[in-house]
Amino acid sequence: MAETYSVRSTSDPLRQVSARIVRWSGGAHVEDDDELAAEDPLEIRAVSRDGGMPTRETVAVIMRTPGHDEELTAGFLYGEGFVRARSELATLSLGLDGDGLPSPNILDVESADGASLRQRMREAGYTRRFAVNASCGVCGKNTVAAACASLPRLPLDLDDFTLSPEVLYALPECLRVEQRVFHSTGGLHAAGLFDAGGTLLALREDVGRHNAVDKLVGRALLDGALPLHRHILLVSGRLSFEIVQKALAAGIRLIAAVSAPSSLAVDLAEAGGITLAAFLRDERVNVYTHPHRVAGPQTPRS
Numbered sequence: 001m002a003e004t005y006s007v008r009s010t011s012d013p014l015r016q017v018s019a020r021i022v023r024w025s026g027g028a029h030v031e032d033d034d035e036l037a038a039e040d041p042l043e044i045r046a047v048s049r050d051g052g053m054p055t056r057e058t059v060a061v062i063m064r065t066p067g068h069d070e071e072l073t074a075g076f077l078y079g080e081g082f083v084r085a086r087s088e089l090a091t092l093s094l095g096l097d098g099d100g101l102p103s104p105n106i107l108d109v110e111s112a113d114g115a116s117l118r119q120r121m122r123e124a125g126y127t128r129r130f131a132v133n134a135s136c137g138v139c140g141k142n143t144v145a146a147a148c149a150s151l152p153r154l155p156l157d158l159d160d161f162t163l164s165p166e167v168l169y170a171l172p173e174c175l176r177v178e179q180r181v182f183h184s185t186g187g188l189h190a191a192g193l194f195d196a197g198g199t200l201l202a203l204r205e206d207v208g209r210h211n212a213v214d215k216l217v218g219r220a221l222l223d224g225a226l227p228l229h230r231h232i233l234l235v236s237g238r239l240s241f242e243i244v245q246k247a248l249a250a251g252i253r254l255i256a257a258v259s260a261p262s263s264l265a266v267d268l269a270e271a272g273g274i275t276l277a278a279f280l281r282d283e284r285v286n287v288y289t290h291p292h293r294v295a296g297p298q299t300p301r302s
Helices: 069-079 117-123 144-150 165-177 180-185 209-222 241-250 263-272
Strands: 006-008 016-025 028-037 040-048 055-064 089-096 102-111 130-132 189-195 200-206 231-235 254-257 275-281 284-289
Touching: 016 180, 028 180, 040 069, 040 089, 055 069, 069 089, 069 102, 069 209, 069 241, 144 263, 165 189, 165 200, 165 231, 165 275, 165 284, 180 200, 189 209, 200 209, 209 231, 209 241, 231 241, 241 254, 241 263, 263 275, 263 284
Parallel strands: 040 102, 055 130, 231 254, 254 275
Antiparallel strands: 006 016, 016 028, 040 055, 089 102, 189 200, 189 231, 275 284
């Protein structure tokens, strides 16, 4: 009988593991190795220095695919509204485990002004820690009204960000060919950031679709590149409310997906001024909100 435990992959030990399996085809079977997407917890801890001595308090534990953890942390904190600019972050560094050794699954975050992130969370009305699984998005305020109250609507006046449907049609293939870990495992979501001409600028893969978006937004935050007003976000799965909320926080004007949107995702995109396009496949796409950005300003506005 095949062993069922998994070990780190030799091809990508950070993001993949290898598992011994029994592979059946018809009536025959063989023992084989299979590649899996790695999923590990990341503990985000807030560092404060009241009285001069640093103290650490857990902010969130996120199930994620390892890699780009600083981006994931920055994007998560930005999407939750606890960090609004790169200048507010002093350091992001590996934390120590119970044995006093640096852990790849702990990230310590220190604010530039020394304020505790936990205090900011309490002031914002969050009274608990986050336990975020790979499929979870924003785990705090999650209504359209709350999102619109905390995030500004993207302006539609003087909006010169338009693109042809042909640009949209080409995006899924551009994303697919760059999904290296997905090709090996079949078990990861992807998010890609494109310019208005359809050039892929950055791609992140993760077991959580929200994590992949957080990594992209976190990279832009760390680079001082926010807001992303002239960029397109493409996700490999469905479009949820939380993904639209993260895009709205980042100032992204057009979101596309190869799968379906949820009703709240459409509601928030409409209220926030975002063009939402879904079912993007085989030179077809459904544009649900603010269609004037696709095919130019002659398209009627919603």
